[in-house]
Amino acid sequence: MKRIKNSRELEKFRKALLKQESGGKTTVAICTGTGCQAYGCQEVVWVFGDVVRKHKLGKKVEILTTGCHGFCEKGVIVVLHPQEIFYQRVQVKDVEEIVSATILRGEVIERLLYQDPKTGKRIRKKKDIPFYQKQNRLIFGNNGLINPTRIEDYIRIGGYSALAKALNGMEPEEVINEIKRSGLRGRGGGGFPAWKKWETCRKAHGDIKYVICNADEGDPGAYMDRSLLEGNPHSILEGMLIGAYAIGVSEGYIYVRREYPLAIQNVEAAIAQAKKFGLLGRNILGTDFSFDIKISIGGGAFVCGESTALMSSIEGKRGEPRAKYIHTVEKGLWNRPSNLNNVETWANVPLIINKGAKWYSRIGTEGSKGTKIFSLVGKIQNTGLVEVPMGITLREIIFDIGGGIPDGKKFKAVQTGGPSGGCLPESLLDLQVDFDQLNEVGSMMGSGGMIVMDETTCMVDIAKYFLNFLLDESCGMCFPCREGLDQLLTIVTAITEGKGKLEDLQLLQEIGEMMRDASLCALGRTAPNPLISTMRYFQDEYEAHILKKKCPAGVCKALIQYQIRKTKCTGCAACAKLCPEKAISGKKDQPHEIDPAKCIKCGICKDTCQYGAIQVI
Amino acid sequence: MKKAEVDKIINSYGADRSQVIAIMNEVQDEERYLPEETLKHIAQRLKLPLAQLYSISTFYRVFSLVPKGKHQCTVCMGTACHVRGAERVLSELERVLKVKAGETTKDKQFSLDTVNCVGACALGPIVIMDGEYHGQVTAAKARNVLKKPEAK
Numbered sequence: 044m045k046r047i048k049n050s051r052e053l054e055k056f057r058k059a060l061l062k063q064e065s066g067g068k069t070t071v072a073i074c075t076g077t078g079c080q081a082y083g084c085q086e087v088v089w090v091f092g093d094v095v096r097k098h099k100l101g102k103k104v105e106i107l108t109t110g111c112h113g114f115c116e117k118g119v120i121v122v123l124h125p126q127e128i129f130y131q132r133v134q135v136k137d138v139e140e141i142v143s144a145t146i147l148r149g150e151v152i153e154r155l156l157y158q159d160p161k162t163g164k165r166i167r168k169k170k171d172i173p174f175y176q177k178q179n180r181l182i183f184g185n186n187g188l189i190n191p192t193r194i195e196d197y198i199r200i201g202g203y204s205a206l207a208k209a210l211n212g213m214e215p216e217e218v219i220n221e222i223k224r225s226g227l228r229g230r231g232g233g234g235f236p237a238w239k240k241w242e243t244c245r246k247a248h249g250d251i252k253y254v255i256c257n258a259d260e261g262d263p264g265a266y267m268d269r270s271l272l273e274g275n276p277h278s279i280l281e282g283m284l285i286g287a288y289a290i291g292v293s294e295g296y297i298y299v300r301r302e303y304p305l306a307i308q309n310v311e312a313a314i315a316q317a318k319k320f321g322l323l324g325r326n327i328l329g330t331d332f333s334f335d336i337k338i339s340i341g342g343g344a345f346v347c348g349e350s351t352a353l354m355s356s357i358e359g360k361r362g363e364p365r366a367k368y369i370h371t372v373e374k375g376l377w378n379r380p381s382n383l384n385n386v387e388t389w390a391n392v393p394l395i396i397n398k399g400a401k402w403y404s405r406i407g408t409e410g411s412k413g414t415k416i417f418s419l420v421g422k423i424q425n426t427g428l429v430e431v432p433m434g435i436t437l438r439e440i441i442f443d444i445g446g447g448i449p450d451g452k453k454f455k456a457v458q459t460g461g462p463s464g465g466c467l468p469e470s471l472l473d474l475q476v477d478f479d480q481l482n483e484v485g486s487m488m489g490s491g492g493m494i495v496m497d498e499t500t501c502m503v504d505i506a507k508y509f510l511n512f513l514l515d516e517s518c519g520m521c522f523p524c525r526e527g528l529d530q531l532l533t534i535v536t537a538i539t540e541g542k543g544k545l546e547d548l549q550l551l552q553e554i555g556e557m558m559r560d561a562s563l564c565a566l567g568r569t570a571p572n573p574l575i576s577t578m579r580y581f582q583d584e585y586e587a588h589i590l591k592k593k594c595p596a597g598v599c600k601a602l603i604q605y606q607i608r609k610t611k612c613t614g615c616a617a618c619a620k621l622c623p624e625k626a627i628s629g630k631k632d633q634p635h636e637i638d639p640a641k642c643i644k645c646g647i648c649k650d651t652c653q654y655g656a657i658q659v660i
Numbered sequence: 661m662k663k664a665e666v667d668k669i670i671n672s673y674g675a676d677r678s679q680v681i682a683i684m685n686e687v688q689d690e691e692r693y694l695p696e697e698t699l700k701h702i703a704q705r706l707k708l709p710l711a712q713l714y715s716i717s718t719f720y721r722v723f724s725l726v727p728k729g730k731h732q733c734t735v736c737m738g739t740a741c742h743v744r745g746a747e748r749v750l751s752e753l754e755r756v757l758k759v760k761a762g763e764t765t766k767d768k769q770f771s772l773d774t775v776n777c778v779g780a781c782a783l784g785p786i787v788i789m790d791g792e793y794h795g796q797v798t799a800a801k802a803r804n805v806l807k808k809p810e811a812k
Contacts, residue, residue, distance in 0.1 A: 081780040081793035115782035263738035266779030301685060301722055302775065342681055342720025345776065359678040360712070361719040420740035420781035427782065458739065494739045508742050512776070518719070621800055623755065645755070646748050650800035 046321035049329035050207035053198070060199040069104050069146050070124040072187055076111025076270055077305065078427075079118035083135070087119050090138045098142060110186040110274015113428040114174055117157065122169060122187060129169040130155040160424070160446065174425050177444050179406070179414050182390050183267075183430040186274035191309050194316040197277040203322055205393035209285050210330050213396075218289035219245065222392070224400035226412035231257055231348070231385030232463065232489045233565070234411070234478035240382050244372040245290045247380035254287045255376065255383040256297040258306065259353060261345040262461030263512065265492035267416040267428050268386035272299070272306035275390070276313035280323070280336065282389030285396055287334045290382055295336040298353050301343055310338060345462070345516035349564050350375070350383045352518070363518045364564035385490065387416060407433035411477035419445050421494040422452065431476075438472040441495055452497040455596075456580070460489030462509050462516075463569035465576025466502060485576045487569070501598035502581040503588050507535045509573035517566065524567030527558040531574060538585065540601040541592040548578060548585060597659035600644045604660050609634040611656035618648035618657065661691055666698055670705050677706045681716060684723060692732075693724040729764040729771035733757075733806065734788040738777030741784035748799040749785050750774065756803050770806070 047053050071091060075084050088108055095104050112120045117131035121141065128151060130141065137155060144150045156165040157172050166172050169187075189196035197203070209218050223238035244252060256279060260268040272279065283295050299307050314336055317323040325333045339357045346352045347362035354376040356362035375381025391413060395403045404412045411433040417440065420426050424446030431440060437457060441447065448454050456466040459476075465486035467474070474480055478488050496505070510532040519525045531554055534547050555571030562568045578585060587593050594602040607627075612634040619627040619635060626642045629635030637648070649657040669686045673679035680702070687698055694717050703710040717723040735750045754760055757770050764771040780786055783795030787805045794805050 077779050078782050081783050081786070081795055115780070118782070261776065263742075263777035264740045264781055266777070266781065269779050302778065340682055340685060342685065342716075343722045343776075344720050356681065357678070359680040359716075361715055363719075418781065420784070421743045426740075461739075492739070494743065496743055500743050505743075508739070512737075516776075623752075643755075645752055645799050646745075647752065647798075647800040650798040 046319075047328065048321070050211050053203060053207055053328065057198050057201070057204075060195055064199070067103070069126070070107050071104060071141075071146075072107045072109050072122040072124060074110070074112045074118060074120040074187070075108045076115070076118075076186075076273060077266065078111065078115030079120060080305075082118040084119040086135050087121070087133060087138060090135050091142070094138050094142045098147070100142070100146070104142075104146060107190055109189060110191050111270035111428060112187045113178075113180075113183060113270075113430075114172075114425065115428065116424070116426040127168045127170075129157060129167065129172065131157050174427065174429075174444055174446070177435070177439060178430050179432050180430045181394060181406075181414050182278070182387065183271070183274075183416055183428065185278070186270065189275065191274050191276055192312050194277060194313065194320060194322075197275070201397070202277055202393075203281055205396035206281050206284050206288075206322070207328055209288055209396055210328055210332055215245065215289045215291060218285060218396065221400045222289075222395060225395045225403040226400075226407070226410075227388065227391055227395060227403075228411060228478060229384060230387035230391070230415065230488075230490065232460070232487065234488055237384060237388055240372050240384070241286060241290050243370070244292075244380050244382040247373045249380050251294070252290060252292045252380040253376050253382070254283055254290060254292050254295045255353070255357070255381055256283055256295070256389055257348060257350070257353060257383055257385045258297055258299040258303075258310075259341050259348045260300065260303075260386070260490060261348045261516075262490050262492045264420050264458075264494045265418045265461060265490045267418055267491055269303050269306050270428055271386050271390055271416075272303065273309050276306075276310045277317065278390045278393060279310075279386055280313055280317055282392035283336065284322070284327070284334055285392050286382065286384070286389065288332050292382070293333050293335065295334060296339050296357055296376070297336060298339045298341060298347070298357060300341045307338065307340060314338070344518075345512075346518045346564070346566050349566055351564070353383065354381060361518070363520050364566070366563055387491075408475060408477045408480075410479045415476070415488070415491055417491045417493045419493050419495070421458075422448055422497040422500065423495040424449050433477045434475045436473050436475055437467065440476070440493065441472070445495065448495065448497050452499065454495070455498050455500055456496045456502065456505075456577075458486075458494040458496065458505070458573070459492065460487035460572070461492045462513050463487055463565065463572055464489045464492075465572045466496070466505060466580065467576070468580040471580075485572065485579060487572070499596050499598070501539075501594050501596035502577040502584045503535065503539055503594070504596075504598045506574040506577045507532065507539055510535055510570075513566070513570045517570075521561075521563035521567060523558045523561040524563065524570060527554050527562070527567070528570060530554055531571065535574065538588050539594070539599040541588065541599075543585075543589040545586075545589055547589070548582075551575075551578065603644065604639055605637050605642055605644060605646070605648060606658055606660050607635055607637055608656050608658055611654050613654055613656070615654075617653070618651050621647050621651050623647065661687065661695070661698055663701060665690075666701055667705070670702065675705060677708060680706055680708060680713065681720070684713070684716065688723055692728040693726055696725075726764070727768070729768050731770050731790055732773070732788075733770055733790075734773045734775050735761070736776075736778045736780075736784065736786040736788070737774045738779075738781065738784070740777075740781035741786055744784045745798065746785040749787065749797050749802050752799040752802040753787075753806070756806065 352362040352364040614632040
């Protein structure tokens, strides 16, 4: 393929691609996102290739390796087009049957269809599955339709048409105005209006400016940016191109975590292809606009998701933040005006330019427009990535889309916003999810992690977990964050060990407030959120640890004991065999006993027992 | 690593100082730690103070200044894995291997590390053994994860 010289050529090329598209062909779309990789999708892809060759179907069947389809719980996911048959939990051994029964004879394999746990019915099409029904997959939906390593696939579904539209018919100010009217807010956490950054950066003094894509997705339990980078990298490049044109920039960076090798690989390939097609580089689509993107790889530091720390890391230094008296849009990377947006924000831009601000702003709530991708994880039936309109309730996300809590357990809390966010209780399940509502109840949107917790999750332990995480990741530069976290963790640890006092709660509150007021960057200022929110909504659990020296959820090691229920124990001795301390004894086929003096509370006995005879008290 | 190999990496980045983290990343990939001699060499070539390279290697989690074991065992400590019992899995691995997270066994066979999140939350708790993902690991099953490489 040679360079695409102008918009007309791009359209011509797209039409040619659409013409080529499968006449009578079956397309087998296999999810190769990270979740499915862990299930072994690569082997499924290989075997599909072999079986298709064996049946000499090379001309009738096309194998499409796509990015994440979102329903990670049910991987490996295989979708057949045009029949739209959705097969889940596909394994290597099922491949032969899919080819011979479904593709050759048109028979649907019932056992591979999704079964609705409520009705017991098998569901054939993706769009009819409850998990997908309430979603609005504007950004994420294309993942399932394209091979992320082929620019032709992206162009075929309309890719780079928004860029052509902007370059040929819109002044840079018009682009910014369109983003302003769309109401797009930054998806990285804070929810700052995107257009404001763009405009300030455009007006800032300096010949050289930068646009940067923040792909340092550090929130544990959030992986939507990764799935976008892996599954549809060109949509992010196109967003950055449009932003660069609007701001007046010719150089860009994508800062990716080293932990995301597949994302790095796919973005590198996408950049190389875009260059080859003349969609990156000099005089893009025959205009005066030139733009190039470089990749910068992080070294695994949570704080590098903070804008100033990220820029310092691109410069080849420690990722330490600085005070933001002067904003990065004025003086950022190498002290030049720099506009930083997150992956998902950039991916929204082509959509807005293509469909218009008016259309876009109809989705969502008064203050938060568009959709948001959440990663729904933890104690939830349907783990996966879900894209929903802003304003949907937590209850709809967790119970309708997520299918509720597994194993008949009771919902306790949902954690949003990662280490900067908070834990929300059952009473807030009808909260409409958007930037402002979440802030109001003491949490935040963050990058969109949503971790569901059930009755066996201890909220004091969760607070300890996040404090531990943050203490580890604090860069240590400013006193309030470094020492504040250390003190908070010491006190909370004491509470989990039954050494807490009631006055501690007041002290925790005070230290938290000090950190909010005095820390240098957002990491420190928001660090007390998980702790303060659990104290606010789950005070009874803190009191149980302090006053009764009990952990109601049965998690905190110092406050629990493992015990065998005599009525349920069959004396099979499976637990006794595995107990590392030989703390379990008893006669064969007789109820056994645990010696509390020897027990190290590793919980292996409980994991092993098939009869539910081991309880935590 | 021979000096010539390190030079090759440095040259591939045009000996650009701002690319020092990328260069160190490649050395780390190759050697699985950052040998002192190599760091000195990079510092010299890029005309950067050695102290800056040291500060970078202690700041970012991926870098190690000590050699790693033959096998790498990494436990995901993301929130989703945590609520499903990752803590207990880690304790068990620490007990079996007789090291703490971040350490390497005396016989240099195993390095045990933690990672903040690998984004495969549906399968949590996750343990990654020499690049292979093991999902839904419990404390009871944890030691099986170590078995495979031991047999090799």
